[in-house]
Ligand SMILES: [Fe+2]
């Protein structure tokens with residue numbers, strides 16, 4: 050029984066590491082693509098919004114990189130090279146494809162990112178790394194906001210409204226609600242209470258510090 054549980058935990062940890070390696074390089078590709086994207090749009094509000102999204106992706110990448118190191122692993126070199134090439138190519142393409150295609154592509158991608166971090170949180174729970182759950186769910190929530198932004202942009206366009214969109218994600222609250230409602234081993238649930246405060250303060254550092262820096266660097 051104990052051996053079986055250990056094997057399950059081991060398996061979940063392997064899945065978590067593989068997922069985080071994908072996410073780590075995915076964030077790199079996204080950040081490069083958004084850099085090209087915000088530079089290609091004319092509307093000042095859209096420029097700022099997409100630039101902020103790029104910043105979110107760099108922060109996500111830093112957090113995921115820390116998680117990988119913490120799990121005794123690291124990025125996949127092959128995926129890193131691939132992500133750099135794809136991200137930069139997408140960033141350049143934004144300048145030639147027109148306004149709608151990059152908005153549509155980004156929204157569809159973001160809807161996948163929400164589920165990716167939700168799955169990551171489940172793997173973290175299943176391998177006993179409850180200290181990572183809050184941060185993973187928080188990133189899923191940020192991806193939810195990104196999806197909403199790009200969806201709203203596509204729907205603001207006459208042609209965009211006539212396109213068939215990717216499935217709309219459920220309400221933001223369901224990210225944490227559905228996670229909470231799933232059965233969790235008692236020992237893990239108790240442990241999660243202890244780590245929640247630590248995870249919260251770590252997250253605040255990541256999400257607030259860069260904003261302050263942004264403000265101080267503003268002209
Ligand atoms: Fe992200």
Ligand SMILES: [Fe+2]
Pocket residue numbers: 079102106159162191192195
């Ligand atoms: Fe995102």
